[in-house]
Amino acid sequence: MNPALLGLITIIAGVGGCIGYFYLSNQFLDKVLFPAKGPNAGQNINRANLIRPWLFLFPALFALGLYLAYPVFETLRLSLTDRDQGGAFVGLENYQQMFSEPKFWEALSNNMLWLIVVPAAATAFGLLAAQLTDRIKWGSVAKSLIFMPMAISFVGAAVIFKLVYDTRPVDQNQIGILNAVWLQFEGGIGSFLFLKALPALVLASFAGIVAYVGWIFIQPIANRNDEGLGFIPLRLFVGSAALYLVWLSVKSLAGLFVFSFPYGEPQTWLTIPFWNSFFLMVVLIWIQTGFAMVILSAALRGIPEETIEAAIVDGANPLQVFFKIKVPQIMGTIVVVWTTITLVVLKVFDIVFAMSNGQWETQVLANYMYDKLFRADEWGVGSASAIIIMLLVSPILIWNVYNARKEMK
Amino acid sequence: MDNIAGSKSSLGWVVQISTVLLVALWIFPTVGLLVSSFRTADQISSSGWWAALFPSEQSQRYRVADPDDNRSNVDGVYVVKGNFFTENRGGGDIKSWGTSSREIGAYAPGEVADLGDGETFSVDAEGNYAWTGNDEQISGRGQRAFVTAVSPPEFTFNNYNTILFSGTAGDNMTKAFFNTLTVTIPATVIPIVVAAFAAYALAWMDFPGRALLIAIIVGLLVVPLQLALIPLLSLHVGIGIGKGYLGTWLAHTGFGLPLAIYLLRNYMVGLPRDIIENAKVDGATDFQIFTKIILPLSFPALASFAIFQFLWTWNDLLVAKVFLIDSTGQTTVMTDQIVNLLGTRGGNWEILATAAFVSIAVPLVVFFAMQKYLVRGLLAGSVK
Known part of the structure; x- marks a missing residue:
């Protein structure tokens, strides 16, 4: 069948099915199961109201359970079994094998480098951009332009920066702007x-x-x-x-x-060990700065002016105003921005996959996992590395849940 | 805000200039790709894209048309006339020319070069030349000329023509474009419907375990989808969906739901309580309240999430690679095709740049058209 037609049918079936499900199940509840009339009308209304929330929630909970919660446990199980032995339980063997691979440690240490540099740089640039654009007339235009990379796919950004980093032999005109500047x-x-x-x-x-x-x-x-x-x-x-x-x-x-x-020598930037990771990080910083800027700019505008006024009257210099008055007041937002970018960094895959594919010592965990799962066909080791990513994410998960619960009380 | 003490900031110009620099730094890479997509392969490999924005000066070696066929005889004086640019490729405004490779800029356009014994040669600004002399001089091979011409910036739509209409299977993006569209639209619409009902229940219905459910959804927000790849692929294969659009739509729906429920619930909680209670007093059922009141009022939040999900599914590579693209390659999406092009045509920047821009164009249009909702969603969606 033509995929476009299939898509149309799926939209109609999906949306229509959902609405039909909600409508009919509500009707069934109110008219057939617990009708709001007859001798038990009051009791029936109460019963119906006990069940109704679950009717509204069921499709979402089912999808969440199947597509997010179940895989966490299944991946944990897979990481403890060996597919070649018919899924036999092998304990921590996959983890041992993974820890003995230098490529894993390379991926892990690169990921740590990414985790430090990208959130710090994106937040710092975002803060700088927010401070600058809030003070000028054409600030909103500047904001949109800095924000624009958010709409560009990681793959598109990889192509964009491959052109920036392009290298030609020494006797030809350089077409990559970085080498042109370098020469x-x-x-x-x-x-x-x-x-x-x-x-x-x-x-x-x-x-x-x-x-x-x-x-x-x-x-x-x-x-x-x-x-x-x-x-x-x-x-x-x-x-x-x-x-x-x-x-x-x-x-x-x-x-x-x-x-x-x-x-005077054109450099092939992506093959210089250690520094090439930074050239890849630039791509993600370029994308994430706009996000940081938008959130931080809203936070900066929310600072009550009296606090700044009071500090200036008391003779604070601009640096003190910024670090002692403004930054502490938006600290919560900075943490949010930082953790959100951290999550993106932990999952970064497309950029490395498209630009270097982990060669020249640029491997990261997500790409290592993809390699193991779909190229080497080692499900056990691949699942084990997915669990490592999950472990790195879990402090943020706990922190978010803790905060969300605090806010609701 | 530092100006409130009364004095206008003297740093105004510094701020302006720094902002211009920052913005320039941020748009430069994209502009480079955009400009490159309008240049020919020769232009891209001979000069950087920044050179394309200015008139370019090029020196070229030409040879006069074969004198034996083209000369004309006027009273014993032989003349060969013609135009370099129409006879060969090239064009522009000639700045200088010469007859020897050591002095390629010896003459100005219109000047007449004396080649000795009455033999002369001249070139004007448009490339017209005249070579005159006697029978012996105007014979054999044509006179050489070195011409330095300034040509205006030149752009072409040929690359887009190749990518969209006429390219080979590897280059043509039309199929991948429609495949991406096929993935994106259901994957954006379906989670909205599912999430909206759940968000309403979490926001406005009282039931035991509600707080716990919200906490779980906040937790699921950050679960990396990497964990889901193998278990779900096995599941899809096990229940007979296999690799295909249906599995991809389901996967995108599942992965998009936590954010959708979170965003929509946060928005719906803020709606005025009076409206909902009045409706209840008037005898409206929950289903009616939801479709007639909540959904229309939640339009901004629905739009925010729709943009997020659209951008995310359009730009996605990993989910498509795992759940959609099989060995036949019939269902490839644009991101995947670009990665393949990076491998097979790594040096053909005219193809790569154009392909990348075709895939970037739609999200950019959506971005600039609906930026307001995107910003609003970002502010609501980042877990506080």
């Missing part, structure tokens, strides 16, 4: 300014901001503010994380000046 640098003073001084400045200001945020967190301990002892571990954790990041930045800062760039 403008020849090791002169301009190269020093753009490739050493500018990144150094960025790194230094990053270290500065991190140190400042760390200090904001640590300061109350030093001042012996008593606001409940429970916050001290959190403050110490943020403080030491900040210290670590500052140390890393200073180290890279020193490394930057020693490093000699291969000027």
Whole structure:
């Protein structure tokens, strides 16, 4: 049958079936099973009202159970069995096999890198874009343009960025913009300014901001503010994380000046180990920044103006206003944005699949799983890696459920 | 907001310029692909897409038409006349020309070059040339000329013609376009209907276990669909659906439901209680309240979810690869075909760019037309 016709029939059958089901089951309940007349009318109405919610819920619950809840348990079961032995129970053998594969550890460590860099960069760019666009007249146009990549598929974005990263031999015109820009640098003073001084400045200001945020967190301990002892571990954790990041930045800062760039040679960006992961991350950051911007911009506009006014009157500088007044008030939203992007990152598949397919040490968990399930045909190991993804997601799951329940009370 | 202290921010220009830079950085990659899709293969491989936006200067070597066939004799002076651009490929406005490869810009258009012993040669701005001399000079091979011409930006629709109408099976996207459409529409419509009823029950009906159900749905929001691939594929094969549209629609419905129920329930809870209670007092059943009151009032939330689900199913690769595309390749969708093109025609940017843009165009139109609802849905949908 023609698929278009099949689609039309499915829409009619699906929608009509749903509405028919809801209508007829309600009619059956009210007219046949518990009619609201006769001697038991009152009792019947109560009974009908007990059952009705489940009539409304049944199709959704059935689909949710079958398509989301059941697979979680089934995947867990598959990860403990071996398909080649007819589904015999093998305990943790699949996990052992997976842990002994270097490709798995490569995928896991890449995923961790993605988990740190992408949410941080997308949230930071989103915050920057929200701050900038809220202050200018053509802000809404700027917002739409930054938001636009959200509509583009990961595959489309992969093609877009493959063109950006394209490489031609040294004697031809470069058609990838990154190489064209790269070849403008020849090791002169301009190269020093753009490739050493500018990144150094960025790194230094990053270290500065991190140190400042760390200090904001640590300061109350030093001042012996008593606001409940429970916050001290959190403050110490943020403080030491900040210290670590500052140390890393200073180290890279020193490394930057020693490093000699291969000027004048076109680079095949996606085959440079370690850094190629960052070139893939750029694609996701490019897509997710718009999301972060939209949510954070709404949150920033929701900040009561009196708080900022009061801070300015008290003599706070713009940095203090931003970090001590605005950021704490939208902290909840920042966490939401961060976790939402984290979820996207954990499931990232299309970008890696289309751009490098996990070669040159760019493997990630979702693509590793796809490889195992559909190329190597090892269902056990594939399911085991799916369970790893589920484990990484579950803290966010628990946190979301906890918050949703709190909100409802 | 920093301006409230009274002084207009002196950073205004810095903000403007930074925003322009940020926006430029964000749209540059897409513009590059869009421009490339309107260029020929030769243009794409000879210069970057940014060069296509400006007039391009190209130097070309031409040869005068064969003198033995084309010369004309006027009083013993032989002349060959013609036009480089009509005789060969190319065009534009000639800036300079020369007769030797060492001095390709020796003459301005219209100037006459003296080649010695009365032999002359001239080229004008439109590419018309005249080569004059005696019988011996105007013979053998035609005079060489090196021409530097400035041609205006040049774009073509040929790539779109190839991709949409005339390409080979691997390049032509028409089938994949309709396959994607076939996947998308039922996969968007069906979950809305199912979710709307459930959301109404969760928002406005009292029953034991309601809070628990809502918590479970919030939990299911984040379950990675990767876990569902193998169990559901086995299930589909087991009950006889196999790989095909029906299984794909069901899978998209299942995966889209948590967000749909969550969004719609949050919206429906906010509807005014009075309307619903008045209707109940007037004797309306729950079914009537839902279809006559709740559904029309929930239009913004329904639109938000519809856009989400549309974008997600249109752009999806994984679900289609697992549940739809079989070895015959008859049911391939656009994302999958583009990935295949990346493998087989990795260097043919005119094909790749156009194919990608054909698949991006529809979501972009939907995005710009219904951005309001998308933003509203995002704000409501991110779990607070």
